[in-house]
Amino acid sequence: MKGYMLIGGEKVFKDREIEILFPYDNSVVGTIPDGDEKDAELAVGVALKGFEKMKELTAYDRYSILLKAARILANRSYEIAELLTKEVGKTIKESMGEVGRAVNTLTLSAEEAKRIAGEEVSFDAAPGIKGKVGFYRRVPIGVIGCITPFNFPLNLTCHKVGPALAAGNSVVIKPSENTSLVVIKLAEILIEAGFPPEAVNVVTGYGEKIGDAIVRDERVRMITFTGSVETGKIIMSRGGLKKYAMELGSNAGVYIDEDQHENLDVVAEKVCRGGFALAGQVCISVQRVFVHDSLFDKFIEKAVNFTGTLKVGNPIDESVDMGPVIDVRAADRIMEWIEEAASAGARIMCGGRRVADTVIEPTIVVDVPENVRLFTGEVFGPVIAVNRVSGVEEAIEKVNLSKYGLQAGIFTGDLKAAFKFADKVEAGGIMINEIPTFRVDQMPYGGMKESGIGREGPSFAIEEMTEIKTICFDVGL
Template identity: 55%
Template sequence: MPKEVVDKAVEKAKIGFKKWKSYTPYQRSEILKKAAELLRKNKEKIAKLLVLEVNKTYQEALAEVERAIQTILLSSEETKRLFGEEVIFEAAPKVKNKKGYYTRVPVGIIGAITPFNFPINLTMHKVAPGLGAGNAIIVKPSENTSLAPLEVVKLFHEAGVPSETLQVVTGLGGVTGKALVENKDVKMITFTGSVQTGEIIIKTGGLKKYTMELGSNAALYIDEDQEDRLREIAKKAKIGAFALAGQVCISIQRIFVHEKLYEKFLDEFLSEVKNINLGDPRKLETDMGPVINKEAADRILDWINQDISKGAKLLLGGRRAKYEEVGLKKDEVKLENLVKEIDKEFYIYHPCFVVPTVLTNVKDDSNLMTKELFGPGVFVNKVKDINEAIEKINLSPYGLQAGIYTNNLKHAFKFAQEVECGGIMINEIPTFRVDLMPYGGVKNSGIGREGPRYAMEEMTEIKLICFDLN
């Protein structure tokens, strides 16, 4: 959408903000609850859209819709708990008979720029708390996945949210997104995406509020006392690395294993990864579908090959899947819909299917160590102890979540204190997330926190009221 259309949406949002401010917290909470009920009634329809747009498996799509429902319900509950606090002015010297408090007030119009990988739940993490706090929201979904968010916003309107209060503008980030960000009447931008785009948004938007979830290359450390749990850890690590073809902000990209357990864990992990069933994401038996598009597959494989050229050892994958490997025949796929220029190799290999990839001996300056692959690739490196593991984990410019498996309480505390991340998972993979927890990172992983309660704090301003009773 061009700038003029976005600017009109902002003008409508001004009207929507005034309308929505007049609703009580109870009324807003009830409307959010109704929106969750409507989403539940339309769960299968929205899930099928996710499969078609995102290439999620049907089970992954259903799970996302269920999480989105919970995110809306959590926001409905938190709408009634957006408290202020008494301020004790008389705790200052020479102050008497002054009483007061602060309250939280909505920011105003919020621009929500959302990614392709979780187009419903990550949109709800911006929309539902924002509405609960009394704001007007303009959603700019990923140009790759706009249909599902458009359908869900219709359900919010049906539930009772004024059409001016919640709107969607679609288009490219450099056009539609830019127009939304630079509009002075948009008081806050909440964004999930890349570091590079996040930096552009802040430079373009100037002085306004921001929350940003900018990705990660999540790490897992397996301590020397975990021999009895290696199979269990390998099973969970497989899910953490290859769910949604690795296109998750907290996908496991880096695994560090104590040298005593390295060989045994590697055997267990490779055995698990080899059993991943690639295929049509519409089929229930499929474990992993394709990545979002050919360009993403090109980049993923290019980065992996660069790391191999630096000395990393390829153990599995590192290539596209053949049609027969994913249960497709060449004549079932219209290649012209998938690639701009037909390449001979794509008559053999599917342009968007990357085989689950495992490397080892990955170097400190490699892509997988320092960048976010956002694809089905992970490395397993050995380390001599927890100190080396922490040192290697902290080499990353990101700091979203990390995990450790250990029975040693001192090691668990050391890991929690010294690893530079917003979330530390003890005896759990770093891909663990529930939607009520504070979620966000340090370093290049972002600004602020999501999770309905914490997002509402980000999406409000503190207003102080003081009474002089002298």
């Protein structure tokens, strides 16, 4: 499949191309243009014209177009899911799930287009003020740069583009060079549904060239980014005076309390599914598990037994539960982290082996030292680190031993323990009797500490993607 950039509805090809590979066997899925600064500048210029055209659309127009785009996407579910599996390496079941969520995200964004409102301002609440009435309204900010990741290229792009368009902005999308083809398909669907072609632009290539040019462009009024902490910091240092929404790293922690004896089978399965979904390449994958001393051995036994039932292999096979990681470089790093932890005294209870270049067995490691990268960093691979703790107080302390704070979870029947955990853990989302991997698309989603700033979820993203304009009348009362 020969890919192209989409600028103002026109297909843009380049002599220089980047191959997109199927992570499972490195076969070529297609190519995309290797864009440069001039392509980014062109796309931003076109998006400015698109913003002017977006101003002509009513809230109902934007609602209707987004709803139509959701229907088109739903009708093409399997085609898009197959492309997702080939680009990302996620199983076909996971890909169908992502398409379903993307349809929902666009639908939620459509509904929010009708709800963007302000309210009256009580000017006469200030001393000595009479005869002034007015209100504020939320208005679109202009061109938004959307830099999207490889792991959920469809739904996470919808989480940026859906609210941006719902609010009346135009967008320039820079997808991951690993997973650009499905994003181009999404942009074409949005234009087919009725958005001005100039309002939905996709530029492809490497972040250091084309992404950097979008970030530095003063005409871009906001950057919404999902990716690493390091890249997020670079973006904010180079972008200058504009708005930012940053969904960055995580190493989500979950605590299993001492009263979970009867629920341990269910809890162990949930934890493992949360750690191994998409081969652990989910921002809120379960990575660090803290188990009460009294349950530790039983939990490990049940988790290892469940992990042994998972089928690993070619993600196109509908019977496969877990596929590859995105590329060989990622697999090399994950194996290095496992080996580092083992050398420092951790024990590998299952997995820990490389089945193929990009396929790593789902791995459970116990007694992980707190100074190794498997504990401190974001592994973004199929590895769960399990340590024992004496109770909820120690669990809170251990979960907070992280520069990240995206989501965390606790399994307990003790209401006081649940509230204490929710109050004391430094994370943007706390899941009670659920894994931290849980997310629905309408909830506010984002992190504390180095996990980022701002929130996703269509209604919350729209707040980030609009500005407040205050209007005051002197009516001489």
